[in-house]
Amino acid sequence: MVDQPIVEVRDLRKTFSVKHAGGVSTLHALSGVNFEIMRGETLGLVGESGSGKTTAGRILVGLVPAGSGSVRLFGHDITGADGKAQLAKVRARLQFVFQDPYASLNPRMRIGSAIAEPLDIAGGWSRKDRNGRVAELLDLVGLPKTSIDRYPHEFSGGQRQRIVIARALALNPQFVVCDEPVSALDVSMQAQVVNLLLDLQDRLGLSYLFIAHDLAVVRAVSTRVAVMYAGSIVETAPKSQIYSDPQHPYSRALLDAVPRADPNYVRHPVVSGEVPSLLDPPPGCCFHPRCPFAFERCRVEVPILRESGPDRRVACHLFT
Amino acid sequence: MAAPLLSIRNLTVQFRVDTGWVTAIDDVSLDVGAGDCVGVVGESGSGKSVTALSVLQLHDRVSTRMPSGSILYQDDDLLRAKGSTMRRIRGSEIAMIFQDPMSSLNPVLTIADQISETLRQHQGLTGAAARRRVVELLGLVRIPDAARRADDYPHRLSGGMRQRVMIAMAIACKPRLLIADEPTTALDVTIQAQILELLRDLRRELGMSVMLISHDLGVIAEFAQRVVVMYAGRVVEAAPVTQLFRRPVHPYTMGLIAAVPALDSEAPRLTTIAGRIPGPQEIIPGCRFSPRCALVQPSCLDEPPSMQTVGDGQSARCPPRIQVLGVRHG
Amino acid sequence: MTDVGIGTRATAAAIAAPRGYGTLRRLLRHRSFLIGFTIIALLAILAVLAPLITPIDPSAMRVRLRFRPPQAAFWFGTDQFGRDVFTRVLYGARISLFVGFAVCVVSGLCSAVLGVIAAQLRRLDSAIMRLMDALMSFPAILLALGIAAALGPRVSSVIIALTVAYIPAGVRIVRAAALTVREMDFVQAAQVSGASSLRIVLRHILPNCLSPLLVHLTFIFAYAMLAEAALSFLGVGIQPPIASWGNIIAEGRDYATQAWWVMLFPGIAISLAALSLNLLGDALGDMLDPRLKGGE
Numbered sequence: 001m002v003d004q005p006i007v008e009v010r011d012l013r014k015t016f017s018v019k020h021a022g023g024v025s026t027l028h029a030l031s032g033v034n035f036e037i038m039r040g041e042t043l044g045l046v047g048e049s050g051s052g053k054t055t056a057g058r059i060l061v062g063l064v065p066a067g068s069g070s071v072r073l074f075g076h077d078i079t080g081a082d083g084k085a086q087l088a089k090v091r092a093r094l095q096f097v098f099q100d101p102y103a104s105l106n107p108r109m110r111i112g113s114a115i116a117e118p119l120d121i122a123g124g125w126s127r128k129d130r131n132g133r134v135a136e137l138l139d140l141v142g143l144p145k146t147s148i149d150r151y152p153h154e155f156s157g158g159q160r161q162r163i164v165i166a167r168a169l170a171l172n173p174q175f176v177v178c179d180e181p182v183s184a185l186d187v188s189m190q191a192q193v194v195n196l197l198l199d200l201q202d203r204l205g206l207s208y209l210f211i212a213h214d215l216a217v218v219r220a221v222s223t224r225v226a227v228m229y230a231g232s233i234v235e236t237a238p239k240s241q242i243y244s245d246p247q248h249p250y251s252r253a254l255l256d257a258v259p260r261a262d263p264n265y266v267r268h269p270v271v272s273g274e275v276p277s278l279l280d281p282p283p284g285c286c287f288h289p290r291c292p293f294a295f296e297r298c299r300v301e302v303p304i305l306r307e308s309g310p311d312r313r314v315a316c317h318l319f320t
Numbered sequence: 321m322a323a324p325l326l327s328i329r330n331l332t333v334q335f336r337v338d339t340g341w342v343t344a345i346d347d348v349s350l351d352v353g354a355g356d357c358v359g360v361v362g363e364s365g366s367g368k369s370v371t372a373l374s375v376l377q378l379h380d381r382v383s384t385r386m387p388s389g390s391i392l393y394q395d396d397d398l399l400r401a402k403g404s405t406m407r408r409i410r411g412s413e414i415a416m417i418f419q420d421p422m423s424s425l426n427p428v429l430t431i432a433d434q435i436s437e438t439l440r441q442h443q444g445l446t447g448a449a450a451r452r453r454v455v456e457l458l459g460l461v462r463i464p465d466a467a468r469r470a471d472d473y474p475h476r477l478s479g480g481m482r483q484r485v486m487i488a489m490a491i492a493c494k495p496r497l498l499i500a501d502e503p504t505t506a507l508d509v510t511i512q513a514q515i516l517e518l519l520r521d522l523r524r525e526l527g528m529s530v531m532l533i534s535h536d537l538g539v540i541a542e543f544a545q546r547v548v549v550m551y552a553g554r555v556v557e558a559a560p561v562t563q564l565f566r567r568p569v570h571p572y573t574m575g576l577i578a579a580v581p582a583l584d585s586e587a588p589r590l591t592t593i594a595g596r597i598p599g600p601q602e603i604i605p606g607c608r609f610s611p612r613c614a615l616v617q618p619s620c621l622d623e624p625p626s627m628q629t630v631g632d633g634q635s636a637r638c639p640p641r642i643q644v645l646g647v648r649h650g
Numbered sequence: 651m652t653d654v655g656i657g658t659r660a661t662a663a664a665i666a667a668p669r670g671y672g673t674l675r676r677l678l679r680h681r682s683f684l685i686g687f688t689i690i691a692l693l694a695i696l697a698v699l700a701p702l703i704t705p706i707d708p709s710a711m712r713v714r715l716r717f718r719p720p721q722a723a724f725w726f727g728t729d730q731f732g733r734d735v736f737t738r739v740l741y742g743a744r745i746s747l748f749v750g751f752a753v754c755v756v757s758g759l760c761s762a763v764l765g766v767i768a769a770q771l772r773r774l775d776s777a778i779m780r781l782m783d784a785l786m787s788f789p790a791i792l793l794a795l796g797i798a799a800a801l802g803p804r805v806s807s808v809i810i811a812l813t814v815a816y817i818p819a820g821v822r823i824v825r826a827a828a829l830t831v832r833e834m835d836f837v838q839a840a841q842v843s844g845a846s847s848l849r850i851v852l853r854h855i856l857p858n859c860l861s862p863l864l865v866h867l868t869f870i871f872a873y874a875m876l877a878e879a880a881l882s883f884l885g886v887g888i889q890p891p892i893a894s895w896g897n898i899i900a901e902g903r904d905y906a907t908q909a910w911w912v913m914l915f916p917g918i919a920i921s922l923a924a925l926s927l928n929l930l931g932d933a934l935g936d937m938l939d940p941r942l943k944g945g946e
Contacts, residue, residue, distance in 0.1 A: 048508035048509065048511075049479075049508055157364075158596060159596065186363035186364050186597060187363060187535060187536070187537070187579050187580065188363060188575060188576065188579050188592070188597070189363075189596070189597075190581075191579045191581075191591060191592040191593070192594075194581075194590050195589050195590055198588070198589060213508065214509040215583065216580075216581040216582075219581060219583060220581055220588075220589070220590050243583060253510055254509060254510065255583065256513070257509040257513040258509060258583055259512070259513075259516075259536060259538025259539045259541065259542050260538055260541065260542065260583070261537045261538045261541050261565065261580040261582075262541055262565060263541045263542070263561040263562045263565050264562065265541070265542070267513075270510070270517050271513075271514075272514070274478050274480055274481075274511065275478075275508070
C-alpha cells in the first residue's frame with residue numbers, strides 16, 4: 001500500500017453552463033487533468049484565476065461533482081456510478097481548508113461547537129470525549145482553551161485560520177485540500193499558518209493538496225508542484241526543479257512575475273496578454289497567444305502532458 | 321532639499337466608535353517629493369490606507385476627526401482647505417486608484433462616458449475632443465483596440481483591464497501626484513507585473529509623483545525609491561529602498577522582510593513574527609510592537625518611542641536598536 | 651474622480667469593528683434602541699396593568715357624562731356614550747399590541763419556514779415564490795380587507811388576514827438571506843464533513859437569516875397595528891364594544907368637530923407605538939448588519 005497514491009486523478013473534465021443575455025454558454029473549467037498524490041506528500045497546485053485549480057480541489061472532496069474522468073481516493077472511485085457511496089466511505093479521511101477565514105466560520109457558532117462539528121456529524125462521541133478532543137485540537141493549533149466559548153468575530157484572521165485547521169483535523173483526516181489558506185492573511189500571519197501546516201504534516205503524517213495563485217508560498221510547503229493554466233496542467237515537477245529550471249513558458253512567466261523583496265533584482269520582461277476566456281478557449285495550446293516561443297504547431301495542436309525528465313512532465317511542443 | 325510636493329506632518333486620525341474615539345493613525349509624518357515614488361508598506365490595521373484617504377480628505381466627516389497635524393500640498397494645508405479647493409485638487413492635482421477596480425467603476429456607464437466625465441469637469445473637454453482624448457488615454461494605458469473598447473461597459477472587461485481604465489481616469493488631468501492604494505492586490509500575479517510596469521512607465525513619461533500603498537514588500541521593493549513602514553497606526557521606519565533592505569533598523573521591518581517567502585532559498589520553515597497584530601482599541605504601553613518584539617527591553621514599555629534619524633536618509637522609531645547600531649546622528 | 655468616498659466608510663467600519671462586545675451591550679448603548687424599547691415596553695406594561703391603573707369599565711356608558719373634554723377626572727375626556735377615553739385607549743392597547751405581536755410571530759415563523767424551503771429545495775422554489783408574487787400583487791391592506799371580511803369580524807380573523815398579507819415580504823427576505831448564506835464557506839465546510847441538509851439548515855442557514863428577519867418584523871409589528879386600526883376603522887376589524895385604537899377613532903370620527911379628543915388620543919397612541927417600533931427596527935438594523943458581514 002505504501003507505493004499506492006492516495007489520490008489519483010485521471011483525465012478529469014468539468015464544464016459549467018453559464019447563462020447570459022445571449023443564451024447559455026459552456027465554460028470549460030477543467031479540460032483533462034491528471035495528477036496523483038502520495039502518502040505524506042504535498043502537491044502544490046499553482047495557477048491564476050480561471051486555471052481551474054479551485055474546481056479541481058472542490059471535486060476531490062465532493063463539493064462539486066466531476067464531469068468526466070476519474071478521481072480515486074484511497075483506492076475508492078468517487079466518480080463512478082456509486083460515487084456517493086464510495087465518497088461516504090472515505091469522507092472521514094478527507095478535509096478542506098478554505099481561503100477566507102472570515103467566511104469559513106459560522107458567525108453565530110461558538111468556537112467549541114465549530115471545531116466539534118465534524119465529530120457531531122460523525123456521531124458516536126461521548127460528551128466527555130468530544131470536549132477532550134476539542135481541547136486537544138485547540139492545543140494542537142496553538143490556541144488557548146478559553147477560546148471554546150468565544151465567537152469567531154473575537155479572533156483575527158490568522159487565529160480564525162487556526163480554528164478552521166483545528167476543525168479540519170478533528171477526525172484525524174489523512175488528506176487535506178488547502179485552498180489558498182494564507183492568501184487572505186497578513187504577511188506576518190502567513191508564515192505562522194504555513195509553519196503550522198508543516199508541523200502538523202510532520203506530526204500527523206498528513207498529505208496536502210496545496211492550492212495557490214503564485215509560486216512564492218508553495219515553495220515552502222510543497223514536495224511537488226503542478227502548474228495549471230486555463231483548465232489544464234501544463235507542468236509538474238519536483239519542487240527543486242520547478243524553481244531552478246521551469247520548462248513550460250508559462251511556469252517561467254509565473255515565476256518571473258513574483259515580486260522579489262530585493263530592490264536590486266532585475267526583472268525579466270513581463271509576459272503580455274491575459275488568461276483566455278474559458279467560454280471560447282483558443283485552438284491548440286491555450287497559452288500560445290501569450291507565449292513568446294509560440295510557433296505554427298502551437299496554434300493548431302493541443303500539447304499533451306508528457307515525460308520530460310525524471311519525475312517531471314510538461315505539456316509543451318517545445319519539448320517533443 | 322527643495323520643499324516636497326506633499327508633506328504630511330504629525331497627522332493623527334481618529335474614528336468614532338460606540339465607546340468614543342479610537343486612534344487609527346498617530347503622529348504620522350511623511351514627504352513625497354516632486355517626481356518621487358514613495359512606498360507605504362504595512363499590514364492590516366497599520367493605517368496605511370487611512371493615511372492615503374486623509375490626503376484627499378475622503379473620510380466621512382461625521383465619524384472622523386483629525387485633532388492634530390497638517391497635510392501640506394504646495395501652499396495649501398489640505399486639513400484646513402475649503403471644499404472648492406479640495407474639489408480642484410482631487411483629480412486634477414492629486415488622483416487616486418483603489419484596490420477593487422470593479423466597485424470603482426459605475427456599471428451602467430461605458431468606459432468612454434466615465435472618462436469624459438472627468439475630462440469635462442476638470443478640463444472642459446466635450447464632444448469629439450473628449451472622445452479623442454479618451455482613446456488617447458486608453459492607448460496610453462495600453463488597452464488593445466482602444467477605440468472599440470471605449471464603448472464597452474465595465475463588466476465586459478477583465479480585472480486587469482478595469483484597473484487600466486481606472487489608471488486612465490486617474491491620469492486624465494495630468495495629476496502631479498498619484499496615490500495608488502493596493503492597486504494590484506486583487507489581480508493575478510502576471511497581471512500585477514503588467515500593471516506595475518505600466519505605472520512605472522507612466523510615472524516616467526508624465527513626471528508624476530507616486531505614493532504606492534501595499535502590504536507586499538516585494539511590490540514595494542520593485543517600485544518605490546523611498547519606503548515608509550507602518551505598524552499599528554504609526555510610522556516605525558522610513559528609508560531609501562536599498563538602505564531599508566540592506567540594513568533594516570526596526571525589528572518589525574526586519575521581521576517583515578524575513579517573512580516574505582523567498583523563491584531562492586531552501587529553508588524548510590518560514591521565518592515568523594510571533595503574536596498577532598493589535599486592534600486599534602487595544603491599549604499597549606510604550607512601543608506598540610513591544611509585545612511581539614524579540615529584542616524588547618524594559619525601557620520599550622515606558623513611553624512611546626520617538627522617530628530618530630539613523631543617517632543616510634533613514635529614520636526609525638526604535639531607540640534601543642539605534643543605540644546598538646551606534647549610528648545615531650543628531 | 652467620480653468615485654470620491656469609496657473605501658472611506660469601509661475603512662472606518664473595519665477600524666471600528668468591535669472585538670469582544672456583546673450585541674446586547676451595544677444595543678443598550680444605542681440611543682434610538684433605548685428610546686424605542688422604553689416606549690413600547692411602557693405601552694405594553696400599561697396595557698397589561700390597565701385594570702389596576704383605571705378602575706372604570708371601558709364599556710360602561712354614562713349618558714350624563716357625554717363629551718366631557720379632558721380634565722382631572724377624565725384625562726382624555728369622554729366619548730358620545732360617556733365612556734372614559736383614557737380607559738378605552740388603555741384597553742385598546744391590549745388589542746392593538748396583541749394583534750401586532752401575534753401577526754409578527756406568526757408571519758415571522760411562516761416566513762422563516764417558507765423562505766428557507768424556497769432557498770434549499772430548488773424544486774419548490776418557483777411554486778412558493780409565484781404564490782408570494784400573487785399575494786404581493788394585491789395591496790396588503792386590500793388583501794387583508796378581503797380576508798377579514800370573508801372570515802367575519804373577529805380578532806382571530808384580523809390576525810390571519812394580516813399574517814397572510816405580510817408573509818410574502820418576509821419570505822423574500824429570508825430566501826434572499828438563505829441564498830447568500832448557503833454559498834458561504836462555512837456551509838461548504840459542513841458539507842465536506844458530511845452534514846445532512848437538515849443539520850445545515852438548522853445549525854448554519856437559519857441562525858444567519860434571523861437578523862434581517864428580526865429587523866423586518868419590528869416594522870411588521872408597526873404595520874400590523876396600523877392596519878388593524880385601519881380595518882377596525884373600516885368596520886371589518888375589531889367590533890365595538892371591544893375597544894381597539896382603530897375602532898375608537900372610527901367611533902369618534904362622526905363627532906370630530908365637537909369632541910376632537912376622542913380621535914386625538916388613540917391617534918397619538920398609534921403614532922407613538924409605530925414610531926417606537928420603527929426606532930427599534932432601525933437600531934436593530936444598524937447593530938445586526940455589520941455582524942452578518944462578519945467584520946471583514
